[in-house]
Amino acid sequence: MIAKLPLDSPRWRDFRGVKVNEMQVLLEQLAFAAATGGGDARRQTWKDLSGRLMDDGAVADGAYAALPHLVEAAAVLPPGQTVDFWVDLGFIATADYRLPAPADLEESFGAALRVAERAATRSLLAAGAPGQVCAQLALSCVALAGHHIGELLWQLPDHRESGLVLSCPTCGSDTEITDFSVDPGRPPLEAPLLPDPAQVRQEGHPWGEAAAALREEALGEGWEPFLRVAHDVAVRGVSAETPGQAVLCLVAGMVAVRGTPRQAAEELARRLMSLTGHFRCWDCERTWTIADGLAEPPDGVLSPHRPDRARTDSDGAAAGAEAAAAGRTSRAAMRFRQEESAVVAADGTTWGRISVFCDHLPGSFGGVDALAVVSSPGRPALVAGGGDSRRSTRPLRGTRASSRH
Structure with a gap:
């Protein structure tokens, strides 16, 4: 009592x-x-x-x-x-x-x-409630558990709307996605990682029956990894420290298996599951989960950034922003730009000195999303940078640089 x-x-x-x-x-x-x-x-x-x-x-x-x-x-x-x-x-x-x-x-x-x-x-x-009501109820459950993703109640995407407005957790700038559509067949993104095994509620929790209700085949081919994340969260119990992406998988999974009518509920579940993707703030150029842009997490519970990746054919060596950022504590998405003879990351870090610059592609401007480095003993490193001109980035055709390492 x-x-x-x-x-x-x-x-x-x-x-x-x-x-x-x-x-x-x-x-x-x-x-x-x-x-x-x-x-x-x-x-x-x-x-x-x-x-x-x-x-x-x-x-x-x-x-x-x-x-x-x-x-x-x-x-x-x-x-x-x-x-x-x-x-x-x-x-x-x-x-x-x-x-x-x-x-x-x-x-x-x-x-x-x-x-x-x-x-x-x-x-x-x-429940067996209509999909949108079922989503509200699932988000209320996680809100009552003390998780910040419950705040999505106030911004729950309507199935009739295709736009999203995301607020950067760092600088507060709004980024608008005008057409947020989901392929009804296969997921457009990778499933989030499973929660840390240490994140288990110790005092007991009511989510065990939810784990039993989840079915990996509920959303069709390709969505099984998302349902496995949902199941894992339910087994361990929702806590304030559980990553927002993982909790969203649980919310979407429950909509899929408890919402009505079934087809409409599954479509809404896929849309909710796709909120586990990422977006880049146009202002500070940091990368966040879409969920964090809709419901800002508290300090200390920010989801890790996920920079763009690049590949190199040179001995399979790791390249690109993600590799460059390894071991660093900054959450900034590593976009690069030229400042006189230096390559500078978005956070102001100098990553190398350039001895020769090649011409960039006509009509390109802005920063560089990723770098590929090819080096051999006794010779200068060859650095190639590129970006997507549709996002106002500036690809470099190639530069010769002294290696930073």
Whole structure:
């Protein structure tokens, strides 16, 4: 049982957004629904109350006193009857403007969130809700688990829209993807890596049944690795430290196996799964996961960058930005530019001195995305750089340089 503020406490008069008499009415309606399996009056009462607990993205302090009572009462209802309640609670938990819980209510509110996560996950497993609602419920579940990806509730891509606006976690600049389409056949990207084996919730969690519900064939050929990531996250339990890409795989996987109608739910699941891809900020030129651009992770939980790759035919030697960045702590995407006789990375690091510059291709400008280096004993290194002119980068046809190493 959750320790709650008594309904006869004079403190209720100090809270905004809730009145004791309204709380008593709603609790009676929830008790009636639990006893009889019916009673729709509670839905309107809750709608009125929730509209005051969260107004225009701001959460009233009365939520911290009211929700422990309501969560405990709603948790005993049949799972299929509480989908709307848990989705609303997910929105409250991820609202932009939330003051910290009062010190004397912090413990009871935290306990309410743990109970809510378990009850919401049961509803998710029993749902069979329309795809978009199922996605909202799955995101509410991870929000109640304390994961930042739950904030996607506020920016969940609509199946009728093809555009995305992503905010860079570093500089805050917006990058717009005007046509975010997903191949219905095969995935357009690689599955994210499995979470760190050490990231296992120690106190127990409600996601075990979700792991059992996930099926690798749910999305068709090519999507199996994404479902394996989803299964792995569910087995270990969602925690604040789980990578956002991996949690998105779990959300999408649950939409695929629990959303209705099946075909529409699978299409939405593929779209959600594709949010595990990457984008490059046009301003600071750093690379982030699309998920991080939609729901900014907290400090210390930023997803690793994934620079563009380049190949070289010289002895299979590693080349390109990713190889150049190995062992470095900077998250910057390694784009390169010429400054007089030096090759300089996007973060200002000097990577080598150039002795001879060749002409660049006509009409190209900007920076260089990747470098390939060919060297032999006793001779200057040959460095070739290139980029995509459609992204305003400047390819170099070739340079002779002294090796940095």
